[in-house]
Amino acid sequence: MIFGATGDLAKRKLFPSLYRLFERGRLEKFAVIGVARRTLDNDDFQQSVKDSVLSALGEKGNLDEFVSHFYYQAHDVADSSSYTSLRKFANQIDENYQLDGNRIFYLAMAPEFFGPIALHLKSDGLTEVKGYKRLVIEKPFGHDLESAKELNKQIRSAFSEKEVYRIDHYLGKEMVRNIEVIRFANAIFEPLWNNKYISNIQITSSETLGVEERGRYYETSGALRDMLQNHMMQMVALLAMEPPIKLTTDEIRSEKVRVFRALRTIEGDKVNDYFVRGQYGEGTIGGKKAPKYRDEPMVDKESNTETFVAGKIKIDNFRWAGVPFYIRTGKRMAAKSTKIVVQFKDIPMNLYYQTEKMLNPNLLVIHIQPEEGITLHLNAKKAGGHLDAQEVKLSFANTGSNAMNTPEGYEKLLYDCMRGDATNFTHWDEVAYSWAFVDKISEVWENSKADSFPNYQSGTMGPKAADELLEKDGYFWWPVGDLEVDICK
Numbered sequence: 001m002i003f004g005a006t007g008d009l010a011k012r013k014l015f016p017s018l019y020r021l022f023e024r025g026r027l028e029k030f031a032v033i034g035v036a037r038r039t040l041d042n043d044d045f046q047q048s049v050k051d052s053v054l055s056a057l058g059e060k061g062n063l064d065e066f067v068s069h070f071y072y073q074a075h076d077v078a079d080s081s082s083y084t085s086l087r088k089f090a091n092q093i094d095e096n097y098q099l100d101g102n103r104i105f106y107l108a109m110a111p112e113f114f115g116p117i118a119l120h121l122k123s124d125g126l127t128e129v130k131g132y133k134r135l136v137i138e139k140p141f142g143h144d145l146e147s148a149k150e151l152n153k154q155i156r157s158a159f160s161e162k163e164v165y166r167i168d169h170y171l172g173k174e175m176v177r178n179i180e181v182i183r184f185a186n187a188i189f190e191p192l193w194n195n196k197y198i199s200n201i202q203i204t205s206s207e208t209l210g211v212e213e214r215g216r217y218y219e220t221s222g223a224l225r226d227m228l229q230n231h232m233m234q235m236v237a238l239l240a241m242e243p244p245i246k247l248t249t250d251e252i253r254s255e256k257v258r259v260f261r262a263l264r265t266i267e268g269d270k271v272n273d274y275f276v277r278g279q280y281g282e283g284t285i286g287g288k289k290a291p292k293y294r295d296e297p298m299v300d301k302e303s304n305t306e307t308f309v310a311g312k313i314k315i316d317n318f319r320w321a322g323v324p325f326y327i328r329t330g331k332r333m334a335a336k337s338t339k340i341v342v343q344f345k346d347i348p349m350n351l352y353y354q355t356e357k358m359l360n361p362n363l364l365v366i367h368i369q370p371e372e373g374i375t376l377h378l379n380a381k382k383a384g385g386h387l388d389a390q391e392v393k394l395s396f397a398n399t400g401s402n403a404m405n406t407p408e409g410y411e412k413l414l415y416d417c418m419r420g421d422a423t424n425f426t427h428w429d430e431v432a433y434s435w436a437f438v439d440k441i442s443e444v445w446e447n448s449k450a451d452s453f454p455n456y457q458s459g460t461m462g463p464k465a466a467d468e469l470l471e472k473d474g475y476f477w478w479p480v481g482d483l484e485v486d487i488c489k
């Protein structure tokens with residue numbers, strides 16, 4: 001059951017992902033009930049599902065058969081009688097398709113509806129099923145720890161923790177899932193993955209787009225809540241966790257939670273030493289002029305909302321003591337790119353100093369999007385030279401080897417949910433710890449106006465202060481290079 005079936009998320013992501021699962025033979029006995037406010041008949045709804053699959057994938061295949069599994073119910077989320085008729089309809093569909101009472105509720109709706117819908121699903125009997133019942137919810141999960149707790153309470157009164165699948169679509173990305181394999185399946189990395197050999201880790205997630213039509217929502221959120229609390233913190237946890245004793249959901253989650261527990265709290269006076277906020281001004285992107293954030297639709301002319309955040313995170317445990325994790329994310333930046341750079345420490349002595357250049361440190365770059373792959377930066381002898389060392393890069397591009405078969409994040413997550421595998425969804429403990437960490441920063445920023453806003457030009461990599469954050473530790477941000485270029489070289 002998809003609540004919000006006429007919305008953007010359903011059309012752009014969910015229907016195409018379901019179609020791909022269907023085409024791969026991963027959906028056998030299934031039916032989808034689309035639920036939304038608007039009055040539509042089944043034919044219109046099926047046509048809109050067809051249109052969205054065609055525009056996302058351009059495929060025709062078995063589309064007619066696929067959409068014949070889709071039904072539509074107009075619904076008022078606040079009205080019990082809507083749920084009663086939905087229950088009767090769902091029971092009927094269950095029987096027709098012999099679904100054994102297994103039911104997934106996907107809430108592709110604004111977050112203020114999550115709690116009330118979950119409560120109604122229980123009180124109006126939709127969760128009384130013979131099979132499994134699972135609730136899938138999108139971000140944002142609250143806007144701070146308090147609101148997240150309240151939301152969790154409402155959801156948990158209808159679903160157990162094991163039945164709640166909190167989507168963080170970064171956890172559906174191929175290369176985010178690959179972090180664990182790169183770390184734990186390679187003898188050349190695993191022994192080095194600690195403060196003895198790693199000097200710092202940098203995670204960048206930059207967008208070239210501005211806030212677009214989402215000004216109203218973004219004004220209540222900002223980069224810290226919209227990106228850092230969830231996606232960036234999840235990547236930190238995957239990079240920093242101890243090897244789990246088994247690859248089970250519980251073991252992996254508990255290792256991630258241990259990372260969150262070891263995060264050094266950054267609060268009060270310390271916040272502006274460890275974190276930098278930014279807001280985009282005018283600039284040029286791809287040859288086009290871009291307006292400043294404060295001139296975007298539905299944005300306050302004096303907005304204090306950050307569209308960029310960079311920070312230094314410290315993990316106070318034996319493995320990571322002394323290693324900074326630098327993270328930055330923002331809108332209207334110079335490139336669209338999500339990348340992780342693991343910088344290894346310099347070797348103890350440089351024998352190849354002839355050029356008066358320091359040797360480049362070894363880097364492991366994990367390209368998350370848009371390109372997917374890995375680049376390892378090494379030093380090797382310069383061809384023809386005496387004994388000069390130069391940097392060489394070994395690159396692997398996922399797209400090259402797996403061709404078009406890399407499934408979309410949502411496709412993998414929907415499939416995991418159907419199989420009951422919650423590993424790549426966010427557990428409540430992770431949500432709570434990361435909100436507690438982020439709340440301390442937003443408390444300071446909300447209570448002090450950023451006089452310098454706007455403080456970075458559209459089309460750049462953020463404010464100068466973000467560079468200074470690393471410079472004062474003797475580092476700099478590695479450029480978000482292009483994997484394809486590395487490979488062509």
Ligand code: NAD
Nearest residue numbers: 004005006007008009036037076077108109110111138139
């Ligand atoms: P949207 O505004 O496009 O769609 C909202 C849907 O909710 C529509 O189908 C609408 O009919 C339905 N709806 C609204 N009020 C209703 C009511 N009172 N009763 C019944 N139905 C009602 O929103 P969206 O962009 O699809 O986003 C949905 C959720 O997913 C949000 O929580 C958003 O933050 C999250 N999200 C969206 C995207 C995306 O790519 N669009 C990405 C990540 C997260």
